Amino acid sequence: MSEHAAAISTQIDDWLAVYDTADSDAAYLLVDRHDPARVAFTQIEVGADGELLTEDLTYGQLADQSRRLATALAARGIGCGDTVGVLMGKRSELVVSLLAIARLGAVYIPLFTAFATPAIEMRLTGGAAKLVITEPSQVDKVKGLEGVETLVAGPEFDALIADSEPLAESVAVGGDGMLVLLFTSGTTGNPKGVPVPVRALAGFHAYMHYGLDVSDDDVYWNAADPGWAYGLYYGILGPLAIGQRNLLLHAGFSPEVFVKVLGELGVTNLASAPTVYRSLSNNPSITGFGLRRASSAGEPLTPDVVSWAVGALGCEVRDHYGQTEHGMFINNHWHDDVRKPVIPGSMGFSMPGFTCGIERGEIAIDTAASPLMWFTGYLDAPEKTAERFTGPDRTGWYLTADAGRQEEDGRFYFTARDDDVIIMAGYRIGPFDVESVLITHPSVIDVAVVGRPDQLRGEVLEAFCVLADGVVGDDALEQELQVLVKEGFAAHAYPRAVHFVDELPKTPSGKIQRFKLRQN
Known part of the structure; x- marks a missing residue:
């Protein structure tokens, strides 16, 4: 092993030593260990006349509010191992709720705000949720769901925080303890529950570092929705893990508002879906930005968008690849230690901490040689779990169900999906x-x-x-x-x-x- 590779391997081991221990405490790792004066999130609203209204939330405020909400949730019977659904857009109460749930050793179930009641109910029922925390615009979707209590952001939510004493001590569930239960998209059956353990934070940290190259000086913005993996892992959990601010735009997408945020907030490191970049590229007036980094995840970018970005945004947009079950693990990395020139159509290289290859024609992960891999199986679905692994007891290769190829230089290329997911x-x-x-x-x-x-x-x-x-x-x-x-x-x-x-x-x-x- 070269000295360079050895240094990267040591870095991976160091992160695992932080996040994957018998006494790993998610609340401490995500908020309590950081400078309380540092800004964790900036929530952005759009005013009646189109102006951006911003409000900063510091790590100290997050710590205090989540401790108080944890006390209130405990009084409602939420404890270690219980599951709580959160149906919210990109707003500060979502982050406070996640951390309060983690403090109790309970499990957070993210719910996408575009879902209708049946899709929400399926996830709450599948995860055996006892409570759902939501916002006024979504509350009608969860009214009357049997066996599930409701807490609504607003006066009730604020009063619980103001009137509760801070929780004295958080529950440490350990590296294998479940932090999140996130459901995949269904293809041939109901969506499958993916238990996300605390030790997954090591992989999220690695992607923030190697894949996105988020630095202390960056104004970082992951614009993805936290109801899905990319927005939750790298818009909420990843920034919290590394102590970096993210922006929470509590508004629907429009190119005009998006560009306004880029300019007025001085964004330097952007992560978003290909659709955002395509929408921006269709507007010739969008130009002259000076981003340091721009990244895309969800599906391959077309060459015209990549070439447009260099002139309009100030840097190329790099494709990254991952799944709900692992987070990102094959990338056109941005960090200097692993960055290589982009070849159009290529997904890039395995991220440090993962060893990937092609098995049975599919993009696959070598489980024995991937210390950052955390997925061990779907919730209550042993047959579906077994389909993903080539060896017994979740060993051998993990199969992504995405067809691809790997060239001699190690680069991966996506060719097609083996399933019917859209x-x-x-x-x-x-x-x-x-x-x-x-x-x-x-x-x-x-x-x-x-x-x-x-x-x-x-x-x-x-x-x-x-x-x-x-x-x-x-x-x-x-x-x-x-x-x-x-x-x-x-x-x-x-x-x-x-x-x-x-x-x-x-x-x-x-x-x-x-x-x-x-x-x-």
């Missing part, structure tokens, strides 16, 4: 979730959902429906089915087009041949 605007959507809603319509007797290439979003959903005898497929029915998905699953996941067909192409065993539908 990636739209950086969000992974399982066809099963959408199909399960559409099939409930009395006019639909069979249905399949596929992804169709889209210049802005990467992919959009299209549905192919077989109708009951005598039903006529028309524009009104198409709109009715689109609304059904919005209200029954998620607002962002409705099919942009609905095709009415006589039958679906299937194998002799009855499996839908979605590849044939994509060719139509």
Whole structure:
């Protein structure tokens, strides 16, 4: 091993020694050990006349508020091992809630605000949640859910913090203790629960360092939604782990507001989904920025966006690759210790702490040679877990279900997904979730959902429906089915087009041949 490689290996060991111990305390690691005067997050609201309204939240404020909320949650019966859902956008109460839950040794279940009630209920039920913390705009989605109490951000939430004494001591669950329960997108069945242990913070720290090259002087902004892995891991947990500020824009995406944040807040290190970069690149007035680093995750970037970014943003945008089950582990890294020139179409190289290769035609992780790998299996799904590993007892290679290749220089290239998951605007959507809603319509007797290439979003959903005898497929029915998905699953996941067909192409065993539908 070269001296350079040895130094990187030592750094990985040092991080593991911090995050993966028998007495690892998530609250201490994420907030209590940092300078209380340092800003942890800046929440940004958009005023009535379009001005940006900002409010800083320091590590000291986070520590105090989360201690007090932890006391209040304990009084509601939340304790070590219990699960709590959090249904919020990018706002400070989300971070306070996460840390309060961690202080009790309880488990945080992130919920995406675009989800409709059935998708939320499935995750809360699957995780056996006792409580859901939400915000006023989302509360109607969780009213009346059986067995789940509700706490709403606002006066009730603020009063609990103000009236509670700080929790004296946090629960240390250890490196293997569960911190988060995050559900994947479903492909052939319900979304699977991914238990995220405290020791996963070592991998998140490594990506912040090697993948994104976040420095003390950076104004860092991960703009992804914390209801999903990239936004939660590297917009909330990663910045907290390294003591770095992130920006929380509590507003819907628009290029105008996004650019205003970049300029007025002086962002130097940006991480976001490809859709954001594509949207910005379509506006010729967006130019003249001086970013130090820009990174993209979720799906491969097209060459035109990469070349646009150099002139408009001040640096190239680098593709990074990962999964809910691991975080990021193959990147076009930014840090000087591991940075190499980008080759168009390449995903980059294995991140330090991971050893990757191609196994059975899939991008894979060598479990024995990847000290930062933390995934040990899905919640209550041993058969699905076994499908991911080539060896017994979760050994051998972990298979990503993404097809790819590796060149002699070590670079990886993504070629195709082996499953049917659809990636739209950086969000992974399982066809099963959408199909399960559409099939409930009395006019639909069979249905399949596929992804169709889209210049802005990467992919959009299209549905192919077989109708009951005598039903006529028309524009009104198409709109009715689109609304059904919005209200029954998620607002962002409705099919942009609905095709009415006589039958679906299937194998002799009855499996839908979605590849044939994509060719139509």
